[in-house]
Amino acid sequence: MNKNIRLAFVGVGNIAEQHMRYLRDFSDVDIVGLYDIDDKILRIRQHQFGGEIYRSINRMLEVQEPDAVFICVPPYAHGEAEVSCIERCIPFLVEKPLSNNINTAKELADKVHESEVITCAAYMNRYRRGVQKAKIFLERYPASLVSGGWLIDTPSDHPWLTQRELSGGQLVEQTTHLFDLVRYLCGEAASIHCYGSKGFVHPNDTYDVDDATTVSIQLKSGAVACIQSSWSAGFERDIYLKLFGPNISVEFKNWDLDTKIVCRDYLVPLEIPGEKDIFAIEDRAFLNAVKYNDPTRILSNYEDGFRSLQLSLAANESLETGGPIQLTDLQRYSK
Ligand SMILES: NC(=O)c1ccc[n+]([C@@H]2O[C@H](COP(=O)([O-])OP(=O)(O)OC[C@H]3O[C@@H](n4cnc5c(N)ncnc54)[C@H](O)[C@@H]3O)[C@@H](O)[C@H]2O)c1
Numbered sequence: 536m537n538k539n540i541r542l543a544f545v546g547v548g549n550i551a552e553q554h555m556r557y558l559r560d561f562s563d564v565d566i567v568g569l570y571d572i573d574d575k576i577l578r579i580r581q582h583q584f585g586g587e588i589y590r591s592i593n594r595m596l597e598v599q600e601p602d603a604v605f606i607c608v609p610p611y612a613h614g615e616a617e618v619s620c621i622e623r624c625i626p627f628l629v630e631k632p633l634s635n636n637i638n639t640a641k642e643l644a645d646k647v648h649e650s651e652v653i654t655c656a657a658y659m660n661r662y663r664r665g666v667q668k669a670k671i672f673l674e675r676y677p678a679s680l681v682s683g684g685w686l687i688d689t690p691s692d693h694p695w696l697t698q699r700e701l702s703g704g705q706l707v708e709q710t711t712h713l714f715d716l717v718r719y720l721c722g723e724a725a726s727i728h729c730y731g732s733k734g735f736v737h738p739n740d741t742y743d744v745d746d747a748t749t750v751s752i753q754l755k756s757g758a759v760a761c762i763q764s765s766w767s768a769g770f771e772r773d774i775y776l777k778l779f780g781p782n783i784s785v786e787f788k789n790w791d792l793d794t795k796i797v798c799r800d801y802l803v804p805l806e807i808p809g810e811k812d813i814f815a816i817e818d819r820a821f822l823n824a825v826k827y828n829d830p831t832r833i834l835s836n837y838e839d840g841f842r843s844l845q846l847s848l849a850a851n852e853s854l855e856t857g858g859p860i861q862l863t864d865l866q867r868y869s870k
Pocket residue numbers: 545546547548549550551570571572573576607608609610612630631632657659693708
């Protein structure tokens with residue numbers, strides 16, 4: 536592709552703005568179209584970053600003929616944008632989680648598979664240098680135990696976020712990043728069992744989710760993982776993933792996943808600070824995949840993102856049933 540990449544956005548809220556702040560510095564990218572159901576936010580983003588405003592996705596795609604689309608809508612709003620892109624074979628990056636509904640995501644995964652359109656599921660942590668380095672070492676020295684946590688205060692900035700029906704809850708909305716890393720670094724899960732706690736944060740019109748959960752995962756490799764989540768950690772924010780094996784320990788800490796690897800191959804621990812501009816790194820990988828028609832540059836495509844969503848939704852199902860979910864046995868959880 537010799538010309539600039541023409542980019543359109545569906546959903547221009549918080550995460551879209553974060554992407555746009557990096558994209559405006561990419562000299563080979565033009566933001567040409569903006570679509571959202573909220574007129575006010577559309578005008579704000581147009582003022583900040585340019586692009587034509589549309590009130591129909593299909594109209595935007597017809598008129599602007601973008602080379603790629605960023606889909607940045609909340610979990611409950613997926614479907615229309617993806618189908619519109621797939622029908623026109625327009626590559627798209629879609630924010631995680633891919634949906635809060637397994638059937639919607641499965642239908643879309645099947646359509647993506649048939650169309651062979653280039654897709655990127657925005658699990659951006661896969662692009663971190665620390666994660667890449669750890670992956671190489673863990674292939675050689677596998678982990679027997681994974682322990683992770685996403686423990687933060689009750690979110691109040693997005694009313695949809697803390698409503699189970701709209702977001703899927705924390706397991707689907709946030710901890711999915713950790714589930715994705717467990718899969719990426721240790722392989723697929725065989726079964727999952729989740730317990731939740733309620734009643735510590737008072738429910739209201741926009742809060743009906745579990746306050747905290749703990750998830751046990753049996754991995755096909757034989758390893759086990761324990762992932763904890765909390766939207767009720769009022770004072771001590773903690774995001775981490777630790778992996779242990781006979782010959783290795785890996786620690787990822789904080790939102791940026793500052794990395795420390797201790798293993799047989801190093802006399803001293805290997806420390807890799809987490810990148811502050813991870814969205815720019817992810818966006819560049821996706822846009823280069825589009826520019827050079829080379830999907831191998833993308834570390835998580837739609838189908839891969841679907842499998843991470845399966846894990847989050849299976850954890851939710853376990854929360855409801857009170858029992859373990861065998862991922863291998865259930866049609867809706869298998870591809
Ligand atoms: N990768 C990350 O680390 C990361 C960080 C933040 C958010 N996200 C994800 O991005 C998604 C959006 O989150 P956000 O923080 O930007 O939320 P937001 O509420 O700030 O923005 C969402 C936007 O989508 C619009 N919208 C809703 N329904 C729509 C529809 N049917 N069509 C078009 N637009 C619609 C809303 O009007 C809003 O402007 C979520 O799934 C979230 O998990 C990912």
